[in-house]
């Protein structure tokens with residue numbers, strides 16, 4: 238068991254709801270609710286199953302909050318994302334998330350007093366400080382203003398030589414915005430140079446092609462980053478990062494820029510990582526930093542040939558994996574997401590099956606369980622990963638593995654070996670991020686078909702379903718003005734929205750196993766993702782722990 242201590246794991250029996258029903262928990266990734274128009278791909282797509290669930294409103298279908306403070310983000314302007322969304326779904330409580338914790342640590346200056354900063358700062362005298370991460374103000378994985386503060390703070394605290402290795406975004410922010418972000422950082426670095434700090438950009442690349450893979454989908458992505466950041470080798474060499482990004486954008490978008498290194502007048506890379514250096518990965522979000530963290534930290538490593546394994550002092554902005562304790566040094570302590578619903582339910586004998594395709598696999602396992610990898614109890618849990626397509630942009634295969642996930646979930650339900658069958662269906666999100674409207678419509682239909690398969694199986698075994706989503710994406714594919722009208726750029730081109738949204742998401746409950754008196758309550762109007770865990774515990778026949786956010790359901794006497 239991952240944790241025990243003094244926690245009392247036994248859940249009280251629900252006074253009215255029975256145990257023993259098979260419950261399907263379906264999370265549609267990137268599936269929000271928005272006004273119907275041509276840029277709402279969920280509306281345009283034929284989504285008969287999801288449409289039919291909506292007919293159950295308000296007793297069996299409603300909207301819940303999935304962004305901002307409802308999921309522990311700093312402000313109501315922060316869109317939701319998978320990490321905070323699945324953390325809230327699984328943990329049943331709202332935790333101040335990485336973005337917020339880093340803000341606080343920077344504002345108070347505590348970040349510079351912690352173990353992690355002290356550890357890396359021992360390299361400042363003789364070595365270089367390297368900062369690696371996503372360069373944007375998207376607020377999903379990292380934030381530009383935090384990097385700016387860290388640059389300044391590190392130099393104030395003794396860093397004399399700094400190298401920035403950035404990943405361009407275009408996924409949480411507009412495509413093309415990378416140029417402005419690089420200019421901003423160049424400007425900051427120039428200011429540091431004026432103060433006598435040798436501060437420069439050393440390398441770059443697009444987040445989806447360089448470094449930020451996740452769940453070990455494609456180690457080549459991390460290797461490309463390693464070669465540029467650590468070895469100082471890349472297919473493209475430039476003397477100026479703004480020029481590099483502008484030039485490489487002629488053939489690729491921000492998400493997929495090829496790797497490049499900055500070289501000096503002798504064509505020599507200005508910032509490879511060498512023995513004695515310090516490295517900070519400045520993303521606060523875990524999933525897309527874990528692979529790099531392993532490469533930077535593990536002595537034994539066979540995922541690709543690192544060529545060199547420099548002796549460095551490495552710290553993450555946060556600790557990314559609570560089970561692996563990875564990385565072992567970090568600047569800010571991660572949210573302590575303890576006593577998750579998955580752990581409670583396992584202690585109470587609930588047999589769980591969780592499944593998704595690789596690109597979302599950790600969402601219904603790792604994130605769901607409070608950023609812990611592995612099982613709580615392998616006897617009672619089975620996690621199945623369906624390999625995602627690799628090396629392509631998902632608009633080229635918009636159906637992704639939805640039907641395969643549907644089939645595996647169906648089989649798990651029909652096997653009667655599990656009490657909870659939990660899946661994430663990736664399409665709305667992964668294809669929505671490409672900005673390809675036609676492909677996203679195909680994606681939404683495929684996701685809907687997978688839901689149908691699962692609900693049909695639940696029908697057969699007399700079970701219960703809970704269908705929800707982690708945040709919006711596919712329901713809005715354009716930027717809009719204040720009145721909600723689509724925006725066009727100066728060339729008359731529609732401004733595509735590749736990011737998540739701040740829209741609420743649906744939750745639907747039902748199935749033949751749902752006790753007749755169960756209704757969605759109407760006295761939790763601000764309900765959000767964190768209210769779902771207690772709801773599911775109730776449906777398994779248990780009362781949720783006291784400090785969980787309230788359940789969304791009530792049982793009325795017939």
Ligand SMILES: O=C(O)[C@@H](CO)OP(=O)(O)O
Pocket residue numbers: 266267317318319320377378408409525666
């Ligand atoms: O792809 C990702 O990393 C994020 C967007 O940055 O999406 P999601 O939160 O849905 O995983």
Ligand SMILES: [Mn+2]
Pocket residue numbers: 266267318319320322666707708
């Ligand atoms: Mn998501």
Ligand SMILES: [Mn+2]
Pocket residue numbers: 267319666667670710737
């Ligand atoms: Mn997403």
